[in-house]
Amino acid sequence: FIDRRIEGLDSNFLSFNYYETISYLLDHLYMKGHRRISLVTGPASFSSETECIRAYNDFHEKKSLNIEEELIHSIRNTKEDAFRLGAAYLQHQKPTALISTSQTILSGLRQAAELTGLIQDNELELISFGQDIWSTRHTASSISSTMRPAHQLGRRAARLLTENLSSPLLFEKKQLILNDKINSREIAFANHKIGEASDKPLRLLLLDSPNARAVIKLQPNFTDKTGIRLEPELCDHLTLLEQIMQDQKEKKYDIYMYDNPWLDLLVREDCLQNLTEFVFTNKMNQQLFLFDLLERVGSVRSSYFGVPFLYGPQLLLYRQDLFADPQLQQQFEKQYLAKLAPPKTWSEFNAIAAFFTRSVNPASPVEFGTSIAAGGQATFIPELMPRLWAYGADIFDRSKQVTVDTPEFRRGLSSFCEIFNSCEPAVLNYNVEQTVADFYNGKTAMLVGFASFIADINNYGQSQIGGRVAYANIPGHRSVLGSWGLGIAKNTKSSAQAQEFLKWACDPTMSTYFAILDGQSPLQNVYSNDELVNHHPWLPLIYKTYDSNRKRSSITSRNGRLIPITQIEQVLYEKIKAQLTGRSNLEQTVKTLQLEIEKLKNN
Structure with missing residues (x-):
């Protein structure tokens, strides 16, 4: 050797x-x-x-x-x-x-x-x-x-x-x-001076996420190039929208990071600058971003108010070593009369999750089948919607009529509630990071997670299961559009500096670095980079599945008033959470949701 x-x-x-x-x-x-x-x-x-x-x-x-x-x-x-x-x-x-x-x-x-x-x-x-x-x-x-x-x-x-x-x-x-051959004992180093930074920093309000932490790590590069200092502030998903709305009075921030379903509301409330001229002047077109992503994340009524900063759809991660274990395969096939394989439907997902839950199957090498980020509306809804869509259900039909009280919605909701039997009971208070931690620490066998949160999966310093994980499209093949944008605050006095930051954040070279750190990118060039694909092998999959991602959009009432999708989703969250905690049953939940959402839409 x-x-x-x-x-x-x-x-x-x-x-x-x-x-x-x-x-x-x-x-x-x-x-x-x-x-x-x-x-x-x-x-x-x-x-x-x-x-x-x-x-x-x-x-x-x-x-x-x-x-x-x-x-x-x-x-x-x-x-x-x-x-x-x-x-x-x-x-x-x-x-x-x-x-x-x-x-x-x-x-x-x-x-x-x-x-x-x-x-x-x-x-x-x-x-x-x-x-x-x-x-x-x-x-x-x-x-x-x-x-x-x-x-x-x-x-x-x-x-x-x-x-x-x-x-x-x-x-x-x-x-x-x-022994080594050491030819020279001298070690010398060259100097390079960073440019002078401006006195007034650019203040960023960002989602507490791997993407934002990548900005923090790389901000010296931006300051070196532009002389502009950054002051990023991280905010959790559950309160970020509220913080943005409060800032319309406080006028503290220059740049906001926003979830794509919020854009209609932010534009209606006049929170964002119109960036149409900036977008066209800097050639931020379809050749730069994934096809149509600029429109889906940054456009309202043919004008641009933001640019994509994150594209990270949901993926199925599973323990390849467990799925390939001969004894587990034999036990599963005997019990379910089917081969142990990555689930393609939510019914299969639930069965496999139960199989890997030790309270159900004492022979399971892990404690639970999966985890759900059910701690707040912002993380709960992305867990729910792919299941509803897979069963042919939705909140509204094409004519914007409420379609909760339907057999399809009942089946999707029933499937969703069933999976909590295969989770740690504490998931009712979990955020996304906690579901990922359970998987990294070998506590669960599967995870439906956003690509932007799984970059450490093969980092042996962070993950106990490095090299033993495989990935696939989620069951039902309908992920929510996991994409966030960057917008410039309407009240900022640093518009030119803020535009420099957007250009830096969307630069193809910087996008490569961001992708290494957080495993995703909204830019086309990342998905044809062989080195990055070798490091993050799920990149071709999330590129391939982009067209099937579904955006959650706000609707308008009969009198033309915008009804933010976040308001509708809060009702869903509260009523379904009541069912999960034993305060209602499936039929009561469906009937109540139908009435509550119709009331929102019609009043």
Whole structure:
């Protein structure tokens, strides 16, 4: 074996002396005055990476330095994982030097360090292992690359294998540890000064989401390019619309992030600037965004009031290892007379969820079948609507007549309520992040989740089930349109600066970085990027299913008054929640909903 020791196996083994190399680099950085030195390795299950971590810990003990666990990270050996790690923690932990065991990892860390301004400020030294030989390379990005003689290792391995094959019975297995060739001991770094920032910051009111946190991580790049400082403020989904409405009096924010069903209401209440001229001047057309998404998220009556910032429909995630387990397959087929496979209908979904709920099936390796974000109207309705649509039901028909009191609606609602038997009882208070956490922590077997919240699924630092997850279209193939927009506040005095932010947020290059961090994008270019598809393999699926996503829209009353869809959905939420908590039954819920929504529509 080369570079990866298999414990307990009597075999030939060749590797480099990673322990000595890390020890030397740490000593070199220590003499330069560095005390907050970070180490980023590949998977800790690899013996080479374990040796690096051991050397790091031993060095700190020798120097009587505290070992700060948050400065040691083991990740998948991909550029994208490294970028996401760097963007998440470099600014927060602020190491002064960082050693990476892979040039691939270094590439992602370098991008993160540049975009967060740490390299430009000369605040961070980056060093990585490479290939071929040890040497020092000076770059304009404050990065030194140290390299290993891989060809030498390969030649020694080939020679050892030849000797072993020529005398297989008498040959004694060998353990060869090679020293690195270090040609240069000097490490130098270049400087780059960030442009002066303006005195008045641009204030953003954003949904507390991976997308918004990506903006926060990358905001130094925007300030570097424009000189405009950002002050983002995060708000939960349940109160964001209320905050936007309150701001019409307070006039605190310059930019709002809004859910697409809110647009009609925000325009009616005169909350947003008309961006039609801006959209056409900057060529924000169908070639930039997914087809028709600009209209679906930003347009009201042929005028534009916002631009798409997020497209993340619902996906079915499931534990591939559990679905492929022979014993579980046999048990499921015996019980249901069907194969255990990703569900294509909600009836199948409910059956599989029950099968993986331990209170129903003691043999289940997980505690619950799934989770539901039922804690508030804004998260509850997207869980409900795909089921109703799959059963041919809806709140209104094409002529805007209320169609709740129908057999289709009853079947859809019954299916929805049934699934709560396969969930943690606390889901009645869950938000989206809590459903994702249950799945990441191995508590549930399946999850219907938004693409924008699942980017960490294969992040071994965040997920306990990395590498064991598969994905598919949701049952019924009808996701809600999971898309959010950015609009400029009508009352802002910083319109020009706000427009600069919209251009930056919609730039194809920045969209690539956002996609690495949060797993989605409203821009076309992301879905043809092979590197991103390798990192987020669900991207082709959400692109393919875009046309089947359904938008929830407001309606108008008989006298022409706008009835916000949020008002209608609040009634749905309250009445169905009453049924789930035992305060009504299915028939009472349906009858009450029909009357209440008709009253809203007609008054």
